[in-house]
Amino acid sequence: MPLPYPDPRVALATLHGKADALAPALAALGLQIETVAIDTDALGTFAGDIERPGTAHEVVIEKARRGMAASGLKLGIATEGSFGPDPLLGFLPLHTELLTFVDDIHGQTVVIEHAGHDTNWVSKALRPGDDLQPVLAAIGLPGHAALVKPNRWALPASEPLPVAKGLIDAAAVAEAVERMAARSDDGLARLEADMRAHVNPTRLAALARLGQRLAERLATPCPRCSAPGFGRIDAQLGLPCELCGEATDLVRAEIHACGVCGHRENRPRADGLSVADAGHCPECNP
Numbered sequence: 001m002p003l004p005y006p007d008p009r010v011a012l013a014t015l016h017g018k019a020d021a022l023a024p025a026l027a028a029l030g031l032q033i034e035t036v037a038i039d040t041d042a043l044g045t046f047a048g049d050i051e052r053p054g055t056a057h058e059v060v061i062e063k064a065r066r067g068m069a070a071s072g073l074k075l076g077i078a079t080e081g082s083f084g085p086d087p088l089l090g091f092l093p094l095h096t097e098l099l100t101f102v103d104d105i106h107g108q109t110v111v112i113e114h115a116g117h118d119t120n121w122v123s124k125a126l127r128p129g130d131d132l133q134p135v136l137a138a139i140g141l142p143g144h145a146a147l148v149k150p151n152r153w154a155l156p157a158s159e160p161l162p163v164a165k166g167l168i169d170a171a172a173v174a175e176a177v178e179r180m181a182a183r184s185d186d187g188l189a190r191l192e193a194d195m196r197a198h199v200n201p202t203r204l205a206a207l208a209r210l211g212q213r214l215a216e217r218l219a220t221p222c223p224r225c226s227a228p229g230f231g232r233i234d235a236q237l238g239l240p241c242e243l244c245g246e247a248t249d250l251v252r253a254e255i256h257a258c259g260v261c262g263h264r265e266n267r268p269r270a271d272g273l274s275v276a277d278a279g280h281c282p283e284c285n286p
């Protein structure tokens, strides 16, 4: 069912081909993505050559706003991904991604968050001549691209970090490892997966699922004012232990809210779980 927007065009500021991943879910709501070709690299890059100038939440909204300003549209979307080792399970790579929908017609900003291990992110320091094959296999060349930079770069901030991006050929990676190692303070090069969406089908697939969740959220009207976009904004912890009833750190209820009128509702967990396994209990399993 089409959403109540007089102009269905949504600005997406990107150089990195995210529109194909996000467009189908939004098209089902009658919304059309208009790609605005502005360079958002000034708001930070995965390669680390430009640092992000704020929190992921601030930056993703700023990206959407820049697309809207450049196009004159009243709707905008943007994404902001982060990759690194999982802070809890150090051996697994973690992908977190925010997708925002800024709506100046109703006056609201919706942010959907993804966190998962469904990523090819890997980062390894290597010496020229090292066997690159295990890392290249983890990255998924040639379907996914790699990037190479100096492992330690101690020059002043005025000198940009050199990064070879978008490499899909093993020989080109080996050559870049040699070149970047020679420019590194410790003689090592850092080989990583290139996380830019247009060279990373795994990230594109995650973006498509995020787009689907945004579409579901926008298709949910507020029960009070019927603005689109009613949904989960937070959670209440304290799911009771199955044995003793003590509050655990697990989610007890989801908090759903409207970004337009402020209406809030507490709802049970989407998975129907009403008690926590005693393994999570501070009393039964301290």
Ligand SMILES: [Zn+2]
Pocket (backbone or CB within 6 Å): 241, 242, 243, 244, 245, 246, 278, 281, 282, 283, 284, 285
């Ligand atoms: Zn207990």
Ligand SMILES: [Zn+2]
Pocket (backbone or CB within 6 Å): 222, 223, 224, 225, 226, 227, 258, 259, 260, 261, 262, 263
């Ligand atoms: Zn409302």
